[in-house]
Amino acid sequence: AQSVAQPEDQVNVAEGNPLTVKCTYSVSGNPYLFWYVQYPNRGLQFLLKYITGDNLVKGSYGFEAEFNKSQTSFHLKKPSALVSDSALYFCAVRDISNDYKLSFGAGTTVTVRA
Amino acid sequence: DAGVIQSPRHEVTEMGQEVTLRCKPISGHNSLFWYRQTMMRGLELLIYFNNNVPIDDSGMPEDRFSAKMPNASFSTLKIQPSEPRDSAVYFCASTGGSVYNSPLHFGNGTRLTVT
Numbered sequence: 001a002q003s004v005a006q007p008e009d010q011v012n013v014a015e016g017n018p019l020t021v022k023c024t025y026s027v028s029g030n031p032y033l034f035w036y037v038q039y040p041n042r043g044l045q046f047l048l049k050y051i052t053g054d055n056l057v058k059g060s061y062g063f064e065a066e067f068n069k070s071q072t073s074f075h076l077k078k079p080s081a082l083v084s085d086s087a088l089y090f091c092a093v094r095d096i097s098n099d100y101k102l103s104f105g106a107g108t109t110v111t112v113r114a
Numbered sequence: 115d116a117g118v119i120q121s122p123r124h125e126v127t128e129m130g131q132e133v134t135l136r137c138k139p140i141s142g143h144n145s146l147f148w149y150r151q152t153m154m155r156g157l158e159l160l161i162y163f164n165n166n167v168p169i170d171d172s173g174m175p176e177d178r179f180s181a182k183m184p185n186a187s188f189s190t191l192k193i194q195p196s197e198p199r200d201s202a203v204y205f206c207a208s209t210g211g212s213v214y215n216s217p218l219h220f221g222n223g224t225r226l227t228v229t
Contacts (some may be wrong), residue, residue, distance in 0.1 A: 043220030051215045100213040104157040
């Protein structure tokens with residue numbers, strides 16, 4: 001079975017500082033990995049995905065994520081956080097041998113203080 | 115592109131009443147998902163449709179829950195009778211192309227409160 005862990009419920013950073021949101025995954029085959037962001041009273045919005053190829057993936061709003069197969073991690077990063085990045089972030093994994101089902105992590109609340 | 119449209123945005127009802135949630139997926143998308151979000155359980159997949167056909171409804175919690183997709187542009191999730199523990203935010207999401215590597219596009223959800 002596939003699963004995702006987001007070890008931190010909350011991440012607090014000052015504006016302008018680097019932001020990292022951690023994600024580790026478990027799959028039996030090769031993973032498809034995704035990051036989504038959710039703003040209050042809104043649905044989840046897609047940020048970026050890793051399917052294959054370059055381990056460093058760039059996405060929307062200046063976010064990037066690094067796929068590390070040996071550590072089974074897919075941490076989300078932003079070099080310089082903005083107050084507007086404050087939101088709930090979800091990591092998700094799909095095991096390509098397990099077709100369509102997408103497993104979401106519990107989410108990490110990011111707060112960027114001015 | 116108007117995105118995935120869900121209605122109503124908020125629904126407050128009394129226990130025992132029937133509730134119907136509606137979803138219009140993005141035009142051209144052939145896969146549709148219903149999710150439920152709660153603080154306790156996070157995001158749960160309820161049902162998945164492909165080309166209007168229910169593929170997997172194993173996440174539907176009980177027989178009180180039912181979902182239909184009569185055509186490519188409309189889906190409903192019905193709860194009858196509703197119970198307080200059904201209170202949650204219900205999301206509809208759609209995707210086109212390969213369901214394996216294409217991202218999901220979520221609606222803004224329906225916040226259901228059952229008193």
